[in-house]
Amino acid sequence: MMSKIGSAQGQYYIGLMSGTSADGIDLALVEFNDSVQKPRLVASFYQDYNGTISDKITALYQPGGNEIDRAFHLDVELAQLFSQAIKALLSQEKLQASDIIAIGNHGQTIRHRPSGNNPFTLQIGCCQTLATLTGIRVVGQFRRKDMALGGQGAPLVPIFHQQLFTDQTDANFIVNIGGIANITFLPKQGSDNTVLGFDTGPGNALLDDWFLAHHHSSADKFDKAGAWASTGQVNQGLLCQFMKDEYIQSRAPKSTGREYFNLDWLTQQLSIFDKAAELALSPADIQATLLAFTAQSISADILALAQQGKVYLCGGGVHNAALVAALEQRLTATISTFEVNTMQAVNLDGDILEAMAFAWLAYAFDHDLISNMPAVTGASASCTLGNTYLP
Structure with missing residues (x-):
């Protein structure tokens, strides 16, 4: 030793x-x-x-x-x-x-x-x-x-992800959806690209905070499987506004936390949106739009780095079926070809x-x-x- x-x-x-x-x-x-x-x-x-x-x-x-x-x-x-x-x-x-x-x-x-x-x-x-x-x-x-x-x-984990995927030849993305979402990009072997990793934006943070704000008596601390979000309608105007956020638009290297993406951030966003659109959304509609925001901010960063590869999901967000479905839909709705799995596909416990x-x-x-x-x-x-x- x-x-x-x-x-x-x-x-x-x-x-x-x-x-x-x-x-x-x-x-x-x-x-x-x-x-x-x-x-x-x-x-x-x-x-x-x-x-x-x-x-x-x-x-x-x-x-x-x-x-x-x-x-x-x-x-x-x-x-x-x-x-x-x-x-x-x-x-x-x-x-x-x-x-x-x-x-x-x-x-x-x-x-x-x-x-x-x-x-x-x-x-x-x-x-x-x-x-x-x-x-x-x-x-x-x-x-x-x-x-x-x-x-x-x-983020600190991309170098560890690299250790786990040394025998992989395809481009791989490891997407960790915790309170904040982050991705690791492991380029296809033989390419000129380098390993990258950064926080994409909110993962579960805003979803959890908004759920708790409207379910004070609930025994749950989060929207299980995205059930509540699934009862609402995504508002595209509000989603576009979320995507224009300064952090989302900034380039890597970058990292963030719940001191940025929190209810104060959301309140400010909704105040701006209500004044501009002159309409009020239901709480469930806002939850649906927040879920879409997490999915789109992750998928947009993946698509900016590659048009094909394997995407492995881990973190608590993997258990949100509505979120996983929204992310898969965005990654397969274009000419790009991505195979989306959890870490179980490579015999690892994503949790x-x-x-x-x-x-x-x-x-x-x-x-x-x-x-x-x-x-x-x-x-x-x-x-x-x-x-x-x-x-």
Whole structure:
């Protein structure tokens, strides 16, 4: 083992992800084969957040009163929850802390400001607290060095996707539909194109927020399978207005978050639209149009990069049948030819893929592998991402 790994005798890495949907903790127990550097998912674990924790997280997406105290109390509280989830995974698999080489901790993004003066990103879920509570070394804060090098600090997973598709010859797109949607473009082998990846815009964020705003008494936190959206009618005028948004029209490298695409953004958009069109839409019509917006913003970026290939879907949005159907329709309604599947088609669990990526990022840190992609993030140089925290 290399000196970074120290005297650890463990066999596995754990990847930890808490996404912008703020719905829970994903854990991936991963084993690596040093000769090919490809991961094997051994087990996974999911722990959902209760409503109080979810509200604490989402309340920090926008500036507000006493936010430093709120953020850093939550920093420790989340680390405690992460620790409990990891111990539950170890118990589930009958493992000890000594069986784990390291935890790759993405943490919980509460603010992402990758452009303008003094850009920054902030992920909480204290790595040092997590290491101390679990007795396992933690590798975390993966985004900061890329940003110090002038990059967006996101997305980080395209280089991991590249590891998974080394034996593929066709052009491939991996589309992750979380709170924010992002794509990875893996060009056809032998082409002059380079690997690209960026956030396309909202995934489930606006759909979830609008659903919750109109279903206060619902036990669900989201529009299951897009059922409510399916009762509405897409308004093409409003959809066109959404697509003219400054972020949607900007070119990569680019990344965004729920501090941008949120109910304030939507309220502003609807105010402009109502004044211009002098009509009021039903809440279901707006939900249908938001669903179409997610599908069109993703498909437009795919079509701008290639006219044929394979598209693999992952993330929570895969379970929204209406959204998947809308995306498929847009990708097959032109002369382009795309085959659309979930990650199951390549024997991967799309729900746990991002957590696996952070296990790989910890592995890459330990083995001094390049783990950012300047063509993706806009950084001035390649580097190994992350910092280590000892128990």
